[in-house]
Amino acid sequence: MTQSYDPKSFEASWQAHWLEHKTFRAHGPGDTDFDASKSKYYVLDMFPYPSGAGLHVGHPIGYIGTDIIARKKRMQGFNVLHPMGYDAFGLPAEQYAIQTGKHPSVTTENNIATFRAQMQNIGLSYDWDREFATCTPDYYRWTQWIFARLYDRGLAYQTEVPVWWCENLKTVLSNEEVINGRSERGDHLCIRRPLRQWMLKITAYADRLIEDLELVDWPASVKTMQTEWIGRSEGAEIDFQVAGHDAKIRVFTTRPDTLYGATFMVLAPEHPLVDQITSQEQREEVKTYREAAASKSELDRTDLAKGKTGVSTGAFGLNPLLDPLDPAARIAIHVADYVLMGYGTGAIMCVPAHDERDHEYALRFDLPILPVVAPRDGAQPEGCWGGEGLAINSPLWDGLATTEAKQKAIQELQQRSLGQPKVTYRLRDWLFSRQRYWGEPFPVLHCEDGTHKRVADEDLPVELPDMDDFAPSEDGRPPLSKVPSWVEVTDPVTGEKYLRDTDTMPGWAGSCWYYLRFMDPHNSDAFASKEALDYWGNVDLYVGGTEHAVLHLLYARFWHKVLFDEGLVPTAEPFQRLFNQGMLQAFAYKDPGGRLVSSDEVTVDGSEARLTADGTPLEQVVAKMSKSLKNVVNPDAVCAEYGVDTFRLYEMFMGPLAESKPWNPRDVPGARRFLERLWRLFVDQEGDSPIREDLLQASEGELVGEALEIERAWNPCLVRINDSFENFNFNTAVAALMEWLNTATKNRAGFRRDQAQRVVCALAPFAPHLAEELWQRLGHKAGTVSFAPWPDVDERYLGSDTFELAVQVMGKLRGRIDAPRSASKDDLEALARQAVADRLEGSTVRKVIVVPGRLVNFVVS
RNA sequence: GCGGGAUUGGCGGAAUUGGUAGACGCGCGAGGUUUAGGUCCUCGUGGGCAUUGCCUGUGGGGGUUCGAGUCCCCCAUCCCGCACCA
Numbered sequence: 001m002t003q004s005y006d007p008k009s010f011e012a013s014w015q016a017h018w019l020e021h022k023t024f025r026a027h028g029p030g031d032t033d034f035d036a037s038k039s040k041y042y043v044l045d046m047f048p049y050p051s052g053a054g055l056h057v058g059h060p061i062g063y064i065g066t067d068i069i070a071r072k073k074r075m076q077g078f079n080v081l082h083p084m085g086y087d088a089f090g091l092p093a094e095q096y097a098i099q100t101g102k103h104p105s106v107t108t109e110n111n112i113a114t115f116r117a118q119m120q121n122i123g124l125s126y127d128w129d130r131e132f133a134t135c136t137p138d139y140y141r142w143t144q145w146i147f148a149r150l151y152d153r154g155l156a157y158q159t160e161v162p163v164w165w166c167e168n169l170k171t172v173l174s175n176e177e178v179i180n181g182r183s184e185r186g187d188h189l190c191i192r193r194p195l196r197q198w199m200l201k202i203t204a205y206a207d208r209l210i211e212d213l214e215l216v217d218w219p220a221s222v223k224t225m226q227t228e229w230i231g232r233s234e235g236a237e238i239d240f241q242v243a244g245h246d247a248k249i250r251v252f253t254t255r256p257d258t259l260y261g262a263t264f265m266v267l268a269p270e271h272p273l274v275d276q277i278t279s280q281e282q283r284e285e286v287k288t289y290r291e292a293a294a295s296k297s298e299l300d301r302t303d304l305a306k307g308k309t310g311v312s313t314g315a316f317g318l319n320p321l322l323d324p325l326d327p328a329a330r331i332a333i334h335v336a337d338y339v340l341m342g343y344g345t346g347a348i349m350c351v352p353a354h355d356e357r358d359h360e361y362a363l364r365f366d367l368p369i370l371p372v373v374a375p376r377d378g379a380q381p382e383g384c385w386g387g388e389g390l391a392i393n394s395p396l397w398d399g400l401a402t403t404e405a406k407q408k409a410i411q412e413l414q415q416r417s418l419g420q421p422k423v424t425y426r427l428r429d430w431l432f433s434r435q436r437y438w439g440e441p442f443p444v445l446h447c448e449d450g451t452h453k454r455v456a457d458e459d460l461p462v463e464l465p466d467m468d469d470f471a472p473s474e475d476g477r478p479p480l481s482k483v484p485s486w487v488e489v490t491d492p493v494t495g496e497k498y499l500r501d502t503d504t505m506p507g508w509a510g511s512c513w514y515y516l517r518f519m520d521p522h523n524s525d526a527f528a529s530k531e532a533l534d535y536w537g538n539v540d541l542y543v544g545g546t547e548h549a550v551l552h553l554l555y556a557r558f559w560h561k562v563l564f565d566e567g568l569v570p571t572a573e574p575f576q577r578l579f580n581q582g583m584l585q586a587f588a589y590k591d592p593g594g595r596l597v598s599s600d601e602v603t604v605d606g607s608e609a610r611l612t613a614d615g616t617p618l619e620q621v622v623a624k625m626s627k628s629l630k631n632v633v634n635p636d637a638v639c640a641e642y643g644v645d646t647f648r649l650y651e652m653f654m655g656p657l658a659e660s661k662p663w664n665p666r667d668v669p670g671a672r673r674f675l676e677r678l679w680r681l682f683v684d685q686e687g688d689s690p691i692r693e694d695l696l697q698a699s700e701g702e703l704v705g706e707a708l709e710i711e712r713a714w715n716p717c718l719v720r721i722n723d724s725f726e727n728f729n730f731n732t733a734v735a736a737l738m739e740w741l742n743t744a745t746k747n748r749a750g751f752r753r754d755q756a757q758r759v760v761c762a763l764a765p766f767a768p769h770l771a772e773e774l775w776q777r778l779g780h781k782a783g784t785v786s787f788a789p790w791p792d793v794d795e796r797y798l799g800s801d802t803f804e805l806a807v808q809v810m811g812k813l814r815g816r817i818d819a820p821r822s823a824s825k826d827d828l829e830a831l832a833r834q835a836v837a838d839r840l841e842g843s844t845v846r847k848v849i850v851v852p853g854r855l856v857n858f859v860v861s
Numbered sequence: 862g863c864g865g866g867a868u869u870g871g872c873g874g875a876a877u878u879g880g881u882a883g884a885c886g887c888g889c890g891a892g893g894u895u896u897a898g899g900u901c902c903u904c905g906u907g908g909g910c911a912u913u914g915c916c917u918g919u920g921g922g923g924g925u926u927c928g929a930g931u932c933c934c935c936c937a938u939c940c941c942g943c944a945c946c947a
Contacts, residue, residue: 221865225942228864233946253947266947308945343946350947356862357945426946546941587872620872653886655874660940664873670886676901723877731874735885742885806881811928813881849927854880859927 002686005679007643011769015123023786024074024125026081028519029531038079042536043070044515044575046544046552049087049507050111050133052096055118056625057633057651057663058584062543064648065581065657065728067124069541071765072725074125075790081536083518084119084126086112088135090507091169091185094438097470104438104470108135118636123644123768125786130521134510135438139517141461142527143509144443146559149566151444151454155201156432158452162342163431165193170472172197174431174506195476198433198442198503202558206230206425209557218578222549229550231426236410238349238419240265240317242277243330249273249317252344252424255351256413257405260394261372262349263362264332265317266310268341269293277333279314286311286335293337308361310336317349320418321396336361344424352384359384373402430555432506435478437470439504445489446499462500478502511552512559515539515574527568534570542575545583553578579728582660586631588623591616596623599631622662633663645767646672649734652766656729674738675770678763681744682756682774691777692751699754703797706750713743714755715797721762722793734766753778758791806855807832809839825850832856 018024027034043066048059063084070082086108093104093111112133119126132139150156163172168188172195177184202209210230213223235254242249249265267274269290278286289311315333322329338357339348352362353371362369375381375389388402397408413419433442441462443455455462465486470479480502481487489498513527519536520528553575560574589597589609597618603610609618625632638647650671655661684692703711720736740759744751757778764771764785775785805819805828815835819828828850833840840858847859 221942224865228943231946235947251947255947338945338947340946348947355947357947360945424946549942650886653873659867659874661873664887667873667887674886680901729875731885735875738885804881808881808928811880811926816881847927849880851880854877855928857880857927 003683003690004685005676005683007645007675007769010773011123011644014769014772015120017772017784018123018125018786019120019128021784022127022129023784024070024080024082024127025129026079026083026127028081029535030520030529035079036535038077040081040536041070041073041078041541042081042515042539043073043541044082044518044539044543045084046542046548047085047087047511047514048115049090049092050108050115051092052107052111053627054111054114055635057635057638057647058625060119060122060124060635061584061651061657062545062581063119063124064122064651065730066541066543067122067648068652068730068765069725069728071125071768071786072790074787075761075764077789081518082126083130083521084124084128085131085514085518086115086133086135087507087511087514088112088133089140089439089505089510091171091436091438094436094470095169097438101468103466103468105135108133121636121639121644122648125768130518132514132517132521134514137461137463138524139514140440140510142517143440143505143513144455144460144462145457145527146513146563147440147505147509148443148454148457148460149568150200150559150562153562153565155204155562157199157201158196159199160194160196161199161431162192162194163197164190165195165476166190170476171435172431172433197431198501200430200432200558202430202555203425203427205558205561206232206427208561209554212557212561212572216573216576216578218575219580222546222553222578222580225549226554229427229554232423233425234421234423236406236413236419237345237422238320238413240320240349241324242273242333243316243318243324245277245315247273247276249333249347250345251347251349252422253349255354255406256409256419257391257394257397257400257402258351258354258372259319259321259349259409259413261351261353261370262319262331263352263368263370264334264350264358266334266336266339266348266350266358266361267313268339268346269335269337270341271335271346273347274313274335277313277315282312282314286313289335308336308338308357308364310334310338310361310365312365320413320416332367334361334365342428343426354384354386356384356386430558432509433503434506435472435476436504437464437467437479439506440509441480441504442501444501446501448497452501464504478504480504508552508555512556513563515542515556516563516569533568538569538571538573539575541577541579543579543581546580549580579658581657582655584625585622585660585662586625586629586633587662587664588621588629588631589618590621591618596621596629598629625663633665638668642668642672643675643769645675645770649675649767652730653734655731656727658728671734674734674741675767677745678737678741679770681741681748681751683777691774691779695751695753695756696779697753699752703752706747707752707755708750708797709747710744710750710752710755711794711797712800713740714758715793715795716799718758718762718791718793719798730766737763737766757788760785761788761791764788803853805832807835808855808857809836809860811857814839821853823852825852828852828856832858 045063045066066082070080073080088108093108096102096107097104134140147156164178165172166183166188169183169186173183173190178190182188183190210227210232213226233254235252236256237250237252238256238259239248239250274286311334313333313335316330317333318324319329319331339346350358352358352367352369354373370393372391372393373389374392375387391397391400391405396412397405400408410421441464443460443462444452445455446452465483467479467483469482472479487500487502489500516528520532523529556574560569561572563569564572589602591597591611597611601612602618603612609620610616611618623629635647646668650668653671682691682695717736717740721733724730724733760771760774760778771785799821802818802820805817806813807815807817817831817835819831829848840860843860845858845860849857
């Protein structure tokens, strides 16, 4: 009888064992088995939107990473919270419903079942008792409840705003969901259109959202992106009188110190004053320009390559610090679309000497250019110069440095009531409503008098009505408005009539607080108990892709801060450490014309790739996995062919978790071979015993001979495994295990039980099924290795008594000798001198560098 | 245009943070076990020249240093953000 490594024979049963025994159940406050003395560790994956396509091998790469971390933390004695759920409201299920008539709740449920099965098949150690989907009333009741808190704080309001409207999707989208005038989902054209919408006042938190980035351990790039997205800029608002009109134009500028250099002004085409101030002669031209600007797509308008356009209004503004009769005070007012209505005041003062955009415009329209800042070194800058220097041509602050000049300018303007300091943000308030069905209804009732009030907390949730026609109306009215029985509400006590709000919340709502629900997912009295919130605190480690660097992470931080202000959560920030995993790519093939070829048309022979049809040579490149290239790999198929542990190990062995790297099917068997060789170290394939008989003997006595060799290889290996948890470069941990196995295999006969047990423990996070199997075969009949103690490094066995000393002459390697670790610097130098004696002959040694444990370098002449 | 990250064998990637470049795996080559193929085992494998050995080599160029993949300056290519934000 042979017993070869056969993962199929035990992987599924260990998965069943974990589920059945609730091995990974996290016990929190209120649970009978809760042990408050244990330190908590909360490690969370960004939860997925359960799409119909299921998982591909790219999804689980982060999940496997966090699983390894969670498993190790458990073995280190932490109470680990490691949950999974589904971000289940959203457009795709609804679009699918419109096409097929299948209710989104049905397709969502089916998709969730697929995702769950796939994740359980990978052996991820989630606490499945905490699983939930954001689209269930139990959950969105609390999403609505949190919305009510925002509503009560005045952070949710309705207003008529120009919003992005997507005709294809029949809904408005937030700024963040529109890229260059097209929808992020589906890439449909979007237009600006004024509509009454729910807004969340995220701008009220802008400063704290910037400042509190200091409290978290996040990648610098993500912090930068968020900071830039919020886009805080300090400056001043200044009022310019319009000559001959009873009108003032308020501008925002970050450079009030350049006020004397303002030689013209520009209004955005949508600016409300344009009509009022435009002169008779210019009226027609301005009208044409504004119409053109309105019909231009955002893409055209923001296309920098096209150069600046604009027209004069024929009106003039007056520099507030100059005598109105001074000809220099009179500056032309233009309309140009390089000024955006949505930022600042929609009007600017233009200083072409010190602003590139104004400079370009001035040259084009032959407007005057007056320098008001000079470089400190006295140089004469050519063209436009945006740097800081000393003020010139500025009577009230001539000679002041830019920073002081700004302050002085603001002070002078304030004294004259002509302006004041102002902070402006690029961040806009969050457009929070969608004209869709598959989302959280707003818990808001509209009264007959036009006011609105929120639904009482005890009446939550406001459940979605059951419908079967989800198509939006042609006029853009939301699907929910088609259910009068749901919309019309009569107060049972007062008899007053109300209409329900028929918008729904955007897909981001549910994911703003799900990490809190995981702490206490079945609580029906609160979104989570105070005890659970206090114990679990915030997320220690949050892992996901960079695509959420701004939107999700900014929204969630905003909601969290509101809850913090309500005294409902104990921390200011939700995610203490953030880690972005890299994207999993795939090989693709390019034909000589540079076209990517679908992988089913390619024949690969060794390192040569050719077009199957006619043998055209192809170039191998790395690209995203995509359906069109047919290079998507399904994890189920990989697990079925090689086993789950092989799949997990390969995903980690590919490279550091943070890096993007290509899936290479050719490399997968290498991971499998490693597990087979490991198996053979433990199990005598020709025998009947579940494990080598000698591994059942208690280990006794000094470590000598082969056992000592194994031990000396093991401890450095364990150091490398431990180190790999710093930056999640588990590839080095797997490599260390492989190296150890090479040594251990050579010294197979000396392998001892105590060593075997430590190896199985260290292996457990990476290849948990194999580890459980070997642990049981080692005689741990009832238990699981999941809570066995993580092994310690034994410093005594970290190195051998000798090391390889590199001997260099003039920095070039000239010899390698074995040297005792205990040797002094002088001993090492003597040994090295001996080793390269022939090379030193005839030259003078001017200097000797000795690095103990490494090398000796002779500098000669 | 601005900001960030990268660039190491045929491929994925290591490198104790300034100290023996290419660990580990894949692929490839040679040999062994096997009736044969596969599996498995052993050895080799950056490039060049060569009898031992030598030269060269981390995208390109320059610099600091006894010593540079690692630090500094310049350049190229690729990827990711942002992109008229006043």
